[in-house]
Amino acid sequence: MLVMRPAQMADLAEVQRLAADSPIGVTSLPDDRERLAEKIAVSESSFAAEVSFNGEERYFFVLEEPGSGRLLGCSGIVASAGYSEAFYSFRNETFVHASRELKIHNKIHVLSICHDLTGNSLLSSFHVEPALVHTPWAELISRGRLLFMASHPERFADAVVVEILGPSDEQGDSPFWDAVGRHFFDMRYAAAERLSSLRSRTFLAELMPHYPIYVPLLPDAAQEAMGQVHPRAQISFDIMTREGFETEHYIDIFDGGPILHARTSGVCSIARSAVAPATIGAGSRSGRLYLLGNGGLQDFRASLVELDWTPGQPLRLSAETAALLGVGEGDSLRLVAL
């Protein structure tokens, strides 16, 4: 049984091991000890802060094997994407170029640089060990964030986005980047992604093209890469599409991967989650698998528990599970079916 909890500075070595394994382009998870330490420090103070609306907080969670202390995954939430700067994305747009006289009716696809998603909350830094990808534990570390958001709505924006990694090859080259960003940045994809993970993104205002890009002018490989998902991000994409995120409107300015977005209140795990008190005893012997979160902040815990639960009734938890989730008799938990 694994548990999701806020990262602590003591996790640094384990987090770096995870980061080293994460693919290029997960820009929020750089393989850089100093940056990771900073990331954890920022997260610790974010969890500790009193917050009444979403600001520059960044929350970072880990997935722990309680016995060994080993970390098997991580995930994060940025309270406000592009805080104090702008959050850049390409909007998929269609213009109709029509001539009635010549009987021509062209739908022209363009990519427009936009800041539409600035200030939305951003799900980030998702990564699990490969062995866990197709297990419910991947759902825990990903969707556990949504339970956390449901418990602390004042900390997040009304809308939420997820950047899904787009295709790149073994050499770390991305066909979309090569056809678009590279003209303006004059560097390879891997270098650009590194840059973007290591620094403030103000340089985007200086370097990104202002005018829309006409998609028919792009090479086929780049057109095909638009909105496509890197194999290692498929799991994240699948989870979020099931959560009801829209996938069509925005793509990443670097690799062309889809940027998913949703009204926060409309995300399934948030909309359908319920709150119920715990009663500690024998636990359920059978039933359905639920994602449970204790509603805490610094002491936030979430895990997966098999429950035979009826809405309106308390949750019967074993003493072991209750301890793992850090709850006592009568404490409230938030849950959603897996």
Add this chain to the structure above:
Amino acid sequence: MLVMRPAQMADLAEVQRLAADSPIGVTSLPDDRERLAEKIAVSESSFAAEVSFNGEERYFFVLEEPGSGRLLGCSGIVASAGYSEAFYSFRNETFVHASRELKIHNKIHVLSICHDLTGNSLLSSFHVEPALVHTPWAELISRGRLLFMASHPERFADAVVVEILGPSDEQGDSPFWDAVGRHFFDMRYAAAERLSSLRSRTFLAELMPHYPIYVPLLPDAAQEAMGQVHPRAQISFDIMTREGFETEHYIDIFDGGPILHARTSGVCSIARSAVAPATIGAGSRSGRLYLLGNGGLQDFRASLVELDWTPGQPLRLSAETAALLGVGEGDSLRLVAL
């Protein structure tokens, strides 16, 4: 008791009386006998056509007082906005212009010409006699369209839009037009609206500005008019907002009035409508007011009926009501609470 039904050529004189009373800017309802006759003819053939996906059909409904044959309102649906051309709107957009160094963070509002809503279905031509504005009959002629769409989803797009008339003064001048469109068209608002109602809109491609308009550069009166509703369109706006339409994203290129949009399946009267069989007898003596539609095409009828109905049960209708709606024992009706 009034009934909503498809317009027929015999209605022409009455329709023209309604059109004469409608405000400038309801461009789909010109006070022009020939154009109105054409509008009715197009509608008749649209109802008669076999349709498997939304094309160039335009449906036009009237609200009739059955005894007198007098018409008290009308409404329409364009199956595909901008069919064979493009449907123009201004998208509200925000760019972030930020300099970290200078501690400046400006959100700049721009209006971008777009064709985003092209191909959506468009609710149009809504008008009722002033005396009916705050009665349920206004709801009937407006929302009756949604019941019709719910019964014939193959005839409509997945998304639906409504243009809401923006502010203009007694002289027929619009502050938004004067600040924006007039620079490019060199004519007064009333003339432009007339143009736009009388002709193909291909001239828009020739005359409309291509580049975004920076809102801070517009005079205050024009900025204030953006997204505002003409008093005579308030009823339409209120009905559609209650139906769950989004109001923030698009405005009309002529008068700056809001353009509302929604997923068709998410519109309340569509999502919440139910189908039930009729049983003819005493009718309900008390209960709740429902909007009922018979699900027909050329013989489509809709009205408001007080019903004491439980989902899963048949609808008890009086013989008079059944006759009005053109249904017999056991025929299906679609209904939604008012």
Add this chain to the structure above:
Amino acid sequence: MIVRPVRNADLPALVDLARNAGVGTGLTSLPFNEERLAQRVAMAERSFRGEAEKADADYLFVLETDQERIVGISGLTAAVGLREPWYNYRVGLTVTASRELDLYREIPTLFLANDLTGNSELRSLFLQADHRGGLSGRLLARSRLLFLAEFRSLFADKVIAELRGVSDARARSPFWESLGRHFFRMEFRRADYLTGVGNRAFIAQLMPKFPLYSCFLSEEARAAIGHVHPHGEPALAMLRAEGFSYQGYVDIFDAGPVVECETAKIRVVRDSQTLVLAIGTPEEEAEPYLVHNRQRQDCRITAAPARVAAGTLVVDPLTARRLQLCAGAQVRAVPLVARPHGAGR
């Protein structure tokens, strides 16, 4: 050999000429469309009569042999773009740079512009193949400028000329293949034809409206921007010698260069003078002159050896006959080509 205004009676000859011109030459402004040609000729007649508005005026000249055979045509439009928008791409530059990251890129960028609106335009130059070489080409091309010098007020303060862009042996324009084709869904030749017959509204309807970063074009297309087709080199050389230069505007279809010159600085305009015609023997120091009879509707221009002497222009009797002038008449004249020492000015 003289240049004179086109007349309705020339129409059959013009149709023949256009038919020959139309095949593979990309002569956009003289398409093989009889109806359109007839309209242009009619407009030209009105223009020479002084009955056309500046926005419409279109002066079309023919080159006629002494046997009264028409072997070439050239045109001069008073003002472009005053009825329908006149489009060009302006080749501008986008620089993206970050001092922090030590990055710097220059990206030539094409801006769709109507900037050349209102200027006069040289167009529709065509000369039958068997008359190229010799003075005919120079006469035909430059005679328009002499006409313009004489009737300065009918024209704008700047004159432009669009030159044919690069294309391959099969008349495929790499610029069109890389850009226009995506938006027009037709062959270059058809788009060219449509504008030639006066249909320009479709450009506004179909063209991409936002500035285009040239990095998204093919290498061949980028290389074609602002470059003239080899067949256009002589025309470009002639225009350069007259003072025209490329200032960054190109054709929207094939990216051929637009050259421009302030009217007052065109050599023929600047250096031409009014003289009294004298008939005699031009003699050895004669050089080829372009000579205009100073008439509008009955305009006749020819090229002949001549010399200036004491306010007169001495020409031989044949030249005077060609101009239908007697000695003592006023003419406007200019050396046919720039004097070598003038080139360095």
Add this chain to the structure above:
Amino acid sequence: MIVRPVRNADLPALVDLARNAGVGTGLTSLPFNEERLAQRVAMAERSFRGEAEKADADYLFVLETDQERIVGISGLTAAVGLREPWYNYRVGLTVTASRELDLYREIPTLFLANDLTGNSELRSLFLQADHRGGLSGRLLARSRLLFLAEFRSLFADKVIAELRGVSDARARSPFWESLGRHFFRMEFRRADYLTGVGNRAFIAQLMPKFPLYSCFLSEEARAAIGHVHPHGEPALAMLRAEGFSYQGYVDIFDAGPVVECETAKIRVVRDSQTLVLAIGTPEEEAEPYLVHNRQRQDCRITAAPARVAAGTLVVDPLTARRLQLCAGAQVRAVPLVARPHGAGR
């Protein structure tokens, strides 16, 4: 009175000069910021020594009296925009027209452009008030051009100069009030100061990126586009006389005109010649000449009556002393102002 390269030792004098200049003159490129001035002087010293890259080279000259007092400054930059983007608005035209509706509108449109990237720039001209009038102003402004003529390879093929735009008595620019203020949320003077001290990244961050239809600007702002401040009229007249002209580019803050000239066509560049210095009496037919000692690091330029005789330039002994030259030395010289008959060329 001579013009020579700035030296580090001049810094206190420059600070004084800049302090005077800074008050209400809108001299953007010589801000009163001691640190920045020191940097510019250091870069100028490196530039004159030939140690600066073209992208950085910035030649700053001072005007020194015979009493070795510094009363003016002028600058010449080798190439703009090669480190950070160089922005201008290009005043283009949008035409919206519909033949069907018989509508036609011309809307001047401002395109944010980096087109002038890489050109050399004249800037930072400032002369103390009590030395305006007389030859000093002409000497200070034109000496840069003579330096450029001598060291042609250090500069670009085109030279530009940005002229101060229209503003009112309180230094309020109507163009800025109508446009820049909305995006920069600061006073014109501060924006001007920031670019003057070399901070240009904020322009990319804050400027509107899409072309701007001028119809959305105030009437006063539209009227200011491409117009020079009355105080800038003499500078503009001088530049025009040297061959510079306005080609549609304006400053992004106050819409003052940018004038430009092909380097080879600048009068001083085109007409200056190398001569042997002769010391004597220039006599009556002497006219004022601009004379350069042909040195880079030890450059000295002065203006004095002189005459050309048999490949020599005859000047008086004082002029030779000012140039620190003996008879027989090589100089580059050009008449200080264009000869009247030259204007018509």
